[in-house]
Amino acid sequence: xxxxxxxxxxxxxxxxxxxxxxxxxxxxxxxxxxxxxxxxxxxxxxxxxxxxxxxxxxxxxxxxxxxxxxxxxxxxxxxxxxxxxxxxxxxxxxxxxxxxxxxxxxxxxxxxxxxxxxxxxxxxxxxxxxxxxxxxxxxxxxxxxxxxxxxxxxxxxxxxxxxxxxxxxxxxxxxxxxxxxxxxxxxxxxxxxxxxxxxxxxxxxxxxxxxxxxxxxxxxxxxxxxxxxxxxxxxxxxxxxxxxxxxxxxxxxxxxxxxxxxxxxxxxxxxxxxxxxxxxxxxxxxxxxxxxxxxxxxxxxxxxxxxxxxxxxxxxxxxxxxxxxxxxxxxxxxxxxxxxxxxxxxxxxxxxxxxxxxxxxxxxxxxxxxxxxxxxxxxxxxxxxxxxxxxxxxxxxxxxxxxxxxxxxxxxxxxxxxxxxxxxxxxxxxxxxxxxxxxxxxxxxxxxxxxxxxxxxxxxxxxxxxxxxxxxxxxxxxxxxxxxxxxxxxxxxxxxxxxxxxxxxxxxxxxxxxxxxxxxxxxxxxxxxxxxxxxxxxxxxxxxxxxxxxxxxxxxxxxxxxxxxxxxxxxxxxxxxxxxxxx
Numbered sequence: 001x002x003x004x005x006x007x008x009x010x011x012x013x014x015x016x017x018x019x020x021x022x023x024x025x026x027x028x029x030x031x032x033x034x035x036x037x038x039x040x041x042x043x044x045x046x047x048x049x050x051x052x053x054x055x056x057x058x059x060x061x062x063x064x065x066x067x068x069x070x071x072x073x074x075x076x077x078x079x080x081x082x083x084x085x086x087x088x089x090x091x092x093x094x095x096x097x098x099x100x101x102x103x104x105x106x107x108x109x110x111x112x113x114x115x116x117x118x119x120x121x122x123x124x125x126x127x128x129x130x131x132x133x134x135x136x137x138x139x140x141x142x143x144x145x146x147x148x149x150x151x152x153x154x155x156x157x158x159x160x161x162x163x164x165x166x167x168x169x170x171x172x173x174x175x176x177x178x179x180x181x182x183x184x185x186x187x188x189x190x191x192x193x194x195x196x197x198x199x200x201x202x203x204x205x206x207x208x209x210x211x212x213x214x215x216x217x218x219x220x221x222x223x224x225x226x227x228x229x230x231x232x233x234x235x236x237x238x239x240x241x242x243x244x245x246x247x248x249x250x251x252x253x254x255x256x257x258x259x260x261x262x263x264x265x266x267x268x269x270x271x272x273x274x275x276x277x278x279x280x281x282x283x284x285x286x287x288x289x290x291x292x293x294x295x296x297x298x299x300x301x302x303x304x305x306x307x308x309x310x311x312x313x314x315x316x317x318x319x320x321x322x323x324x325x326x327x328x329x330x331x332x333x334x335x336x337x338x339x340x341x342x343x344x345x346x347x348x349x350x351x352x353x354x355x356x357x358x359x360x361x362x363x364x365x366x367x368x369x370x371x372x373x374x375x376x377x378x379x380x381x382x383x384x385x386x387x388x389x390x391x392x393x394x395x396x397x398x399x400x401x402x403x404x405x406x407x408x409x410x411x412x413x414x415x416x417x418x419x420x421x422x423x424x425x426x427x428x429x430x431x432x433x434x435x436x437x438x439x440x441x442x443x444x445x446x447x448x449x450x451x452x453x454x455x456x457x458x459x460x461x462x463x464x465x466x467x468x469x470x471x472x473x474x475x476x477x478x479x480x481x482x483x484x485x486x487x488x489x490x491x492x493x494x495x496x497x498x499x500x501x502x503x504x505x506x507x508x509x510x511x512x513x514x515x516x517x518x519x520x521x522x523x524x525x526x527x528x529x530x531x532x533x534x535x536x537x538x539x540x541x542x543x544x545x546x547x548x549x550x551x552x553x554x555x556x557x558x559x560x561x562x563x564x565x566x567x568x569x570x571x572x573x574x575x576x577x578x579x580x581x582x583x
Contacts, residue, residue, distance in 0.1 A: 038075040038077050039285055040076075040077055041063075041284070043058050047082060047123075048086060048121075048122075051126075058288065058289075059080060060355070061358070066286075077141050081145060085144075087106065088102050088105050099111075107120070108121070130142075132341070132343045135346055136342070149268050157269075158223055158269060161277065168220070172212050176297075218236075222270050223237065232252075234252040235249045246261075275299055280307055280313025287316045320363070320364055323366045325369070326368060327370045344371075347471070350416065350464060353379065355405040356404075357378075359400075360405075389402050417456075419458075419461055420458055420461070425458065428567060429462070440454070442567075448512070479563055486555055490582075497551055501581050505577070505581060521549070521566060525545045
């Protein structure tokens, strides 16, 4: 192996840290296969449409393993193959139906969606993913399959596959039970998507549905030419000569021709042959795959036999990864019926938090990413973990996941200098509608002993919270503080209610901070019950507190719920609170 160097270690125990466990396996396997050479981890993405958060697991899983290998001082490359030479399959919702004329062309030969500045369909959808990966600190070596195929880089591999087409056909035929009359279908490994909206994500890159070049009247061929006239793959190979490499094909457009496959660069191996060919070509040691690639007869299972029996290579260590669900995605303005992308997530959450969601779960564990109110709870968990890290009380696995989220072998990811609670920031920008001066006033009053002096201290988390409020919270759930007192409700107050408001207003000046107002609003019902402000709540007291909170929300914002009351009071300001609550 290459020389070791001093780099930060993450976890000591592979029992609790899945990344370290895979890194151990990959290093040992690489040492067995090709000692001294760079270790290769791989991902593959098809830019056939928006690359969503489910697809991100295809990249994040090998990234985390490759990064751990680098931390240990080994040379490791993370290949990201862009399957941009895949066929264009269907016209997505929201795209002009005339794009159906391009079905069957390589993605790089399809015009970009209307209004795009990119040269083709693949580049249009690749670009936002590349930018998101940059923000996430994911280093990779990108490979365009269009460039590889059209440059002739795989020419020898293609000719080899054609020479061994009968062996490939025999491997594939073991799994073609669905085509054999009376044959029992193998039990398919399935996993119910964790969210109805994730059904789209269950399709993976799309390549799992590729045909395998099933045998026709002229025999089996694992190579599919793109027509030189219409550019589509609606072609049928009618003959092939191993000696001369003459290949004849016809196309549904009416065109037919004979080409020399030793010179022809407008076609590709079918998916179930293409993938194992690349494993051997690149020397891949680690590459995960989704459940759509992992059932009996699927591309990963079949590929393992083809890479050994045909290409003389070895199948990579390849864990199956589970679905990534979304909560609240129906509110996504940009999804248009699809699923959110990493770029969408990075608009409302910081990169280390998004990394953490993938790092803390084993690949075969499904999880959800919150775009609804749950994002506040997610941030609370993250901040609680950060406190444990600071106090050195975090469990080893949690500490490892935190380290992987906040830094890579290349260094720390950017963070918010003063990370105030996300729910507090969201409440403030909700009430102020993003007015910087008002926002700074409120944030500076949260902790008078250590006031926020500039909004820059709270960025980028403040900007993420503001974006969440403006894009994910429906208008009817936004907070609108009353302009004038609710005279009718104030006139109908009972004596207990009047006293509770008086106690609150009398205590405002002495409690004007986030902690102070928290003590005050919870303490008023305690004082009315003859208890001290620090008394532990009883069931009866909790009922009284809820009634008091509902009264305050009604008088301040016109409904019985809203942002946390201490934050709301700070945002409204003492003078306006007195105006709206004076009975």
